[in-house]
Amino acid sequence: MCFWWYWQKEKRVPYVKFMEANYPPGFSYEDFGPLFTAEFFDPNQWADILKASGAKYVVLTSKHHEGFTLWGSRYSWNWNAVDVGPKRDLVAELAMSVRNKTDLHFGLYHSLFEWFNPLFLEDATNVFKTRKFPTSKSLPELYEIVTKYQPEIIWSDGNGNAPDTYWNSTGFLAWLYNDSPVRDTVVTNDRWGVGSICTHGGFYTCSDRYNPGHLLPHKWENCMTIDKRSWGYRRNAQLDDYLTIEDLVKQLVETVSCGGNLLMNIGPTHDGRIAVIFEERLRQMGAWLKVNGEAIYGTKPWRAQNDTVTPEVWYTFSPKGGQVNAIFLNWPVSGTLELGEPQAKLGETQVKLVGYKELLKWVALGEKGIVIALPQLTPKQLPCQWGWTLQLIDIN
Secondary structure: OOHHHHHHHOOOHHHHHHHHHHOOOOOOHHHHHHHOOOOOOOHHHHHHHHHHOOOOEEEEEEEOOOOOEOOOOOOOOOOEOOOOOOOOOHHHHHHHHHHHHOOOEEEEEEEOOOOOOHHHHHHHHOOOOOOHHHHHHHHHHHHHHHHHHOOOEEEEEOOOOOOHHHHOHHHHHHHHHHOOOOOOOOEEOOOOOOOOOOOOOOOEOOOOOOOOOOOOOOOEEEEEEOEOOOOOOOOOOOHHHEOOHHHHHHHHHHHHHOOEEEEEEOOOOOOOOOOHHHHHHHHHHHHHHHHHHHHOOOOEOOOOOEOOOOOOEEEEEEOOOOEEEEEEOOOOOOOEEEEOOOOOOOOOOEEEEOOOOOEOEEEEOOOOOEEEEOOOOOHHHOOOOOOEEEEEEOOO
């Protein structure tokens, strides 16, 4: 997604050499526009995959820093998916499929700035004392996508080192929350100008791939990528470049235990496909959540986030059922699991392995701590393959 910047601005050698070896002299980034064809884009198939992932919301990149919009924006003439390339309103198509076929909340990512837009570069040269770009391009686009597609999440990004006053973020947000068509349902992130990240917003992102490992006092989101090195699709990616499902379950469990949401990025192809490896990871996550979802959905952080004795155990609390969930990522060879945080009550506390019928036996370790005897199961008998949930009932 940053190819243009690496190639033209930073002139990184691998990118320059790649273009010289594979494209004719004088080939510009704009010439990629017609090559973005999306002929295999099937929004219904995307919606099915997203639903199968167990996700509760989806955020589509409607425009990144290069300025190309996936809808026919009136403010991005001849640099959008309706005028160039697919000749389709991709935002509208996916929004319709997601809303018709799933119960996911539909959100849109939108970059405030554009790397090489002449109006933005002129404003930057004037130290943002002029505001030609936001008034004629960025802000009108935001009003346009909200009015036209009514997203329930606005994921803003790319402040271009300009303050929120340059972007008129407070003016837009005041309209969004008071007068827009989504005023009663919309949530926003924290990227609305220099100094706003991790300080203002409905939920904080703080940085890309943010995973603090401890509880934060404000709702936050871990926005990360399945491809360890890229937010977009890479034709030259190797298998080791992708996070495994074990890695992803670990990310999810750590994030939710500490009060966050996980936004798991995939990069579609130029012809509109979700690559098979991304589909596999999404479906694997959905299979895991089908078993363990009660320990994730609608939970709150417990008094401890991860265990003091067995650090690879992470806790959540289910207000609906009143139980503490202890999610352990490694099945102990010994067949017993020691937890240092729970305070068990003899004759009252029950321990269940989600997906297994019988109650588990346990012994207390004084006032605090518990040792649980796990059932002896073959790999095929395990409730799932990549992480397991213990429900601790009547425990402090």
